[in-house]
Amino acid sequence: xxxxxxxxxxxxxxxxxxxxxxxxxxxxxxxxxxxxxxxxxxxxxxxxxxxxxxxxxxxxxxxxxxxxxxxxxxxxxxxxxxxxxxxxxxxxxxxxxxxxxxxxxxxxxxxxxxxxxxxxxxxxxxxx
Amino acid sequence: xxxxxxxxxxxxxxxxxxxxxxxxxxxxxxxxxxxxxxxxxxxxxxxxxxxxxxxxxxxxxxxxxxxxxxxxxxxxxxxxxxxxxxxxxxxxxxxxxxxxxxxxxxxxxxxxxxxxxxxxxxxxxxxx
Amino acid sequence: xxxxxxxxxxxxxxxxxxxxxxxxxxxxxxxxxxxxxxxxxxxxxxxxxxxxxxxxxxxxxxxxxxxxxxxxxxxxxxxxxxxxxxxxxxxxxxxxxxxxxxxxxxxxxxxxxxxxxxxxxxxxxxxx
Amino acid sequence: xxxxxxxxxxxxxxxxxxxxxxxxxxxxxxxxxxxxxxxxxxxxxxxxxxxxxxxxxxxxxxxxxxxxxxxxxxxxxxxxxxxxxxxxxxxxxxxxxxxxxxxxxxxxxxxxxxxxxxxxxxxxxxxx
Numbered sequence: 001x002x003x004x005x006x007x008x009x010x011x012x013x014x015x016x017x018x019x020x021x022x023x024x025x026x027x028x029x030x031x032x033x034x035x036x037x038x039x040x041x042x043x044x045x046x047x048x049x050x051x052x053x054x055x056x057x058x059x060x061x062x063x064x065x066x067x068x069x070x071x072x073x074x075x076x077x078x079x080x081x082x083x084x085x086x087x088x089x090x091x092x093x094x095x096x097x098x099x100x101x102x103x104x105x106x107x108x109x110x111x112x113x114x115x116x117x118x119x120x121x122x123x124x125x126x127x128x
Numbered sequence: 129x130x131x132x133x134x135x136x137x138x139x140x141x142x143x144x145x146x147x148x149x150x151x152x153x154x155x156x157x158x159x160x161x162x163x164x165x166x167x168x169x170x171x172x173x174x175x176x177x178x179x180x181x182x183x184x185x186x187x188x189x190x191x192x193x194x195x196x197x198x199x200x201x202x203x204x205x206x207x208x209x210x211x212x213x214x215x216x217x218x219x220x221x222x223x224x225x226x227x228x229x230x231x232x233x234x235x236x237x238x239x240x241x242x243x244x245x246x247x248x249x250x251x252x253x254x255x256x
Numbered sequence: 257x258x259x260x261x262x263x264x265x266x267x268x269x270x271x272x273x274x275x276x277x278x279x280x281x282x283x284x285x286x287x288x289x290x291x292x293x294x295x296x297x298x299x300x301x302x303x304x305x306x307x308x309x310x311x312x313x314x315x316x317x318x319x320x321x322x323x324x325x326x327x328x329x330x331x332x333x334x335x336x337x338x339x340x341x342x343x344x345x346x347x348x349x350x351x352x353x354x355x356x357x358x359x360x361x362x363x364x365x366x367x368x369x370x371x372x373x374x375x376x377x378x379x380x381x382x383x384x
Numbered sequence: 385x386x387x388x389x390x391x392x393x394x395x396x397x398x399x400x401x402x403x404x405x406x407x408x409x410x411x412x413x414x415x416x417x418x419x420x421x422x423x424x425x426x427x428x429x430x431x432x433x434x435x436x437x438x439x440x441x442x443x444x445x446x447x448x449x450x451x452x453x454x455x456x457x458x459x460x461x462x463x464x465x466x467x468x469x470x471x472x473x474x475x476x477x478x479x480x481x482x483x484x485x486x487x488x489x490x491x492x493x494x495x496x497x498x499x500x501x502x503x504x505x506x507x508x509x510x511x512x
Contacts, residue, residue, distance in 0.1 A: 020233050040164055058157075067214055071220045080198065094195075096138075289424075299421070300421045312467070322470070340440075347454055
């Protein structure tokens with residue numbers, strides 16, 4: 001990946017991929033969001049019955065599965081962004097800034113309970 | 129974003145973000161995969177009752193929500209990749225090549241029915 | 257199903273099923289909620305690329321898949337309820353009453369736009 | 385709930401609920417499967433950052449949230465079954481029998497590793 005950005009390279013590749021197959025009809029934002037959600041669940045499934053510790057050290061086969069599912073999530077996300085004209089990188093930068101304000105270091109640092117409570121409190125906004 | 133890559137910039141920012149808050153304990157791969165899956169569903173919720181056509185032209189408020197949820201998905205995905213040492217870009221490139229073989233143009237082009245059947249064929253045991 | 261209730265019959269069968277296999281260890285509420293979420297996505301996958309109309313008339317093979325996935329969702333839900341001591345039927349009755357107040361007939365009746373807006377408005381609570 | 389079955393009582397109540405609001409149009413199987421999947425994720429969110437042990441003993445507020453989300457999952461599942469003419473109880477009974485064959489006691493009993501491997505074996509193409 002020399003000059004251009006990773007996200008843009010993938011976006012362009014996916015656009016060609018869908019056009020070659022005449023899949024634009026199926027790629028409505030609603031359908032793409034469904035597909036993304038299905039892939040996220042397939043990723044989750046890789047960790048389903050593992051302990052937290054086991055989840056940090058998957059064996060080679062599981063690791064391969066995990067990488068494929070993570071790739072699927074990213075690909076559908078980039079494709080959805082393309083169909084809606086969303087700048088993913090800008091959106092992500094902006095969301096980090098929002099989170100910085102929402103979870104100030106001095107308030108949430110190193111406190112499991114606080115973290116959970118804050119999540120609870122934060123949920124309405126998260127769903128917004 | 130001048131010299132460095134978007135994904136790497138975001139990865140580094142999230143690493144600092146979590147370290148400052150002592151959230152590494154919570155950020156097991158299993159928990160991050162759950163969080164990613166929850167955010168994917170919140171994204172899906174934005175499109176839930178829309179027709180396919182409406183989903184392609186969300187109003188300004190909904191569009192803002194969609195961008196935030198897409199950002200959340202990307203951020204958790206990058207964070208998960210970092211915790212597992214996965215190169216997201218390489219994984220995505222490799223998955224596109226796999227899909228190229230799995231869905232050859234001459235076989236699936238412009239055929240809604242074929243597309244559905246192929247999906248079925250590709251994930252025959254999913255429903256088991 | 258003669259004298260006893262469907263939900264109780266299934267609950268009892270699942271309890272025996274898990275005990276016989278020594279699966280209680282894996283069946284923490286957190287893991288069961290994950291499993292349920294994965295099954296819900298597998299159900300969603302059955303409808304993924306269908307039009308709304310097609311989704312109402314699945315062919316025989318797809319219909320079989322759908323029934324299996326719906327069963328999986330119900331089974332994990334009942335198992336989760338059992339582990340937490342939740343009375344599913346009472347919870348469902350109570351939620352219908354809450355929804356009756358939340359979505360008054362005269363306000364939401366037959367209005368697609370209102371429905372969507374209301375959903376939007378309702379989201380913060382839904383996530384609560 | 386004296387004479388009739390819990391699932392049938394809820395089904396009938398939901399049918400009236402949707403008809404009173406003219407929501408049948410929105411309640412395509414595809415949309416209902418999406419809604420169910422979103423509710424399953426909201427349920428998952430209740431357990432997101434908890435340890436396995438904490439997830440088994442939620443405090444009163446969280447428990448209330450969990451019950452509401454479980455109810456939402458059940459209600460959408462029953463509504464979907466109604467729209468497709470699926471007998472949920474029969475489907476669940478039949479799925480338990482399938483699982484009995486798929487996970488024989490002597491093979492999977494009390495073995496975490498076997499359990500995981502078997503899951504792998506059972507859904508080999510999921511990660512594809």
